[in-house]
Amino acid sequence: MTPSAHALAAIEILTAVEANHRPVASALKDWGASHRFAGSGDRARIASVVYDALRSRASIAWRMGSDAPRALVLGALAFVRGATTEDLARAFADARHAPEPPTDAEAAAIASASLDGAPAHVRGDYPEWLDASLARAFGEERAEHGAALARRAPLDIRVNALKADRAKVLRSLAHLNPVETPLSAFGLRIPLGDDGRGPPVQAEPAYQKGLFEVQDEGSQLAALVAGAAAGQQVVDLCAGAGGKTLALAAQMRNRGQLYAYDSDVRRLSPLHDRADRADVRNLQIRAPKGEADVLSDLRDRADLVLVDAPCTGTGTWRRNPDAKWRMRPGALEQRNLEQDEVLDAAAGLVKPGGRLVYVTCSVLKEENEDRVAAFRARRPDFAATPAAAAAVEAGLPQLAAFANADGDALLLSPRRSDTDGFFVAVLRRA
Numbered sequence: 439m440t441p442s443a444h445a446l447a448a449i450e451i452l453t454a455v456e457a458n459h460r461p462v463a464s465a466l467k468d469w470g471a472s473h474r475f476a477g478s479g480d481r482a483r484i485a486s487v488v489y490d491a492l493r494s495r496a497s498i499a500w501r502m503g504s505d506a507p508r509a510l511v512l513g514a515l516a517f518v519r520g521a522t523t524e525d526l527a528r529a530f531a532d533a534r535h536a537p538e539p540p541t542d543a544e545a546a547a548i549a550s551a552s553l554d555g556a557p558a559h560v561r562g563d564y565p566e567w568l569d570a571s572l573a574r575a576f577g578e579e580r581a582e583h584g585a586a587l588a589r590r591a592p593l594d595i596r597v598n599a600l601k602a603d604r605a606k607v608l609r610s611l612a613h614l615n616p617v618e619t620p621l622s623a624f625g626l627r628i629p630l631g632d633d634g635r636g637p638p639v640q641a642e643p644a645y646q647k648g649l650f651e652v653q654d655e656g657s658q659l660a661a662l663v664a665g666a667a668a669g670q671q672v673v674d675l676c677a678g679a680g681g682k683t684l685a686l687a688a689q690m691r692n693r694g695q696l697y698a699y700d701s702d703v704r705r706l707s708p709l710h711d712r713a714d715r716a717d718v719r720n721l722q723i724r725a726p727k728g729e730a731d732v733l734s735d736l737r738d739r740a741d742l743v744l745v746d747a748p749c750t751g752t753g754t755w756r757r758n759p760d761a762k763w764r765m766r767p768g769a770l771e772q773r774n775l776e777q778d779e780v781l782d783a784a785a786g787l788v789k790p791g792g793r794l795v796y797v798t799c800s801v802l803k804e805e806n807e808d809r810v811a812a813f814r815a816r817r818p819d820f821a822a823t824p825a826a827a828a829a830v831e832a833g834l835p836q837l838a839a840f841a842n843a844d845g846d847a848l849l850l851s852p853r854r855s856d857t858d859g860f861f862v863a864v865l866r867r868a
């Protein structure tokens with residue numbers, strides 16, 4: 439398929455998303471199933487155009503004067519990828535399957551488009567109804583933070599210290615030109631292609647051998663700040679597929695006991711294979727069993743409980759721009775209830791003197807500082823660790839630069855730390 443045919447397919451897919459209110463991932467899957475001639479490379483290139491359009495949907499719509507799928511795709515090609523009207527006209531005229539060449543009005547929009555005078559939610563490419571929340575988080579700079587969350591995300595991997603070191607993985611992936619990430623001592627960043635796609639690293643022999651995992655540098659840092667140590671009793675209470683569990687296991691060097699729990703048994707299932715591949719030997723996966731409390735034996739026993747809480751995921755909008763536009767008022771309140779519940783459950787597992795580390799991949803205070811404040815009002819026996827001290831304890835003093843306004847938690851974000859958005863609060867039980 440030609441790049442013009444990819445653009446045409448992207449318009450079709452965005453049209454289906456809009457018409458049927460479908461998640462974009464399932465619309466992409468359906469398109470692939472009904473266009474079998476398109477290989478995996480074509481499907482990935484089409485998805486990349488769709489995601490470029492969605493990340494910048496509001497600002498493209500403003501500049502093009504339309505939020506129709508065609509305007510979004512032409513805008514993505516022009517404003518994200520740098521194509522001129524002439525480039526588009528030539529490419530579309532030369533291809534058999536292609537969108538119609540740009541109209542005069544579209545050409546004029548592409549040539550003269552500016553975001554001057556656009557409101558913050560347009561410049562920052564986020565839903566208007568979230569403006570007050572983003573203003574609480576970032577004040578006058580919310581449009582710039584939103585714009586950073588609307589850029590393409592890098593491809594980061596975490597070297598598995600149980601099996602390798604950075605030098606070894608750098609050598610095995612040399613053909614992909616990785617560089618060391620600036621903040622995590624276990625991170626490597628792999629350059630993306632011009633179209634924003636990363637190489638299929640999971641097909642690499644080094645991945646199959648468990649030498650590394652795909653994990654954003656911000657997620658790596660959250661796990662490092664949690665600070666699991668060899669010999670400890672550690673609970674990962676919202677383990678999901680285990681991204682952070684595996685990072686904690688590497689810190690523990692297979693000594694002590696690590697427990698992974700998630701209230702959704704289906705999310706835990708990939709962790710079994712992932713842990714085997716990573717050579718993790720001190721992990722017990724505690725899947726929920728009906729009404730039974732499968733963690734009752736751990737009450738007041740854990741040196742560390744990590745709560746990687748269910749959240750709106752605003753910090754991961756670069757990777758999941760569809761979620762940004764699908765998020766509805768009410769979702770925040772629902773997540774807040776879950777966050778309070780899981781914090782209370784975690785508190786019951788921490789031993790006196792132990793740590794509870796609360797993490798979200800959201801930048802919103804409603805899910806972060808507000809939840810910690812409400813928790814501390816319920817549980818005055820837990821004290822917040824200043825962010826600078828938590829960074830030093832984790833051997834990462836440079837993270838003190840990312841302390842939140844109150845100085846009692848870390849706030850990472852694309853604009854602050856060139857990572858996904860993460861909030862990390864370290865609480866210690868008296």
Ligand SMILES: C[S@@+](CC[C@H](N)C(=O)[O-])C[C@H]1O[C@@H](n2cnc3c(N)ncnc32)[C@H](O)[C@@H]1O
Pocket residue numbers: 675676677678679680681682683699700701702705746747748749776779780
């Ligand atoms: C942010 S995700 C976890 C991601 C995972 N830790 C990782 O690093 O890949 C949050 C998880 O919390 C789980 N969850 C939601 N409510 C929970 C509860 N009350 N107890 C335990 N897990 C819960 C969800 O099923 C979801 O998998």
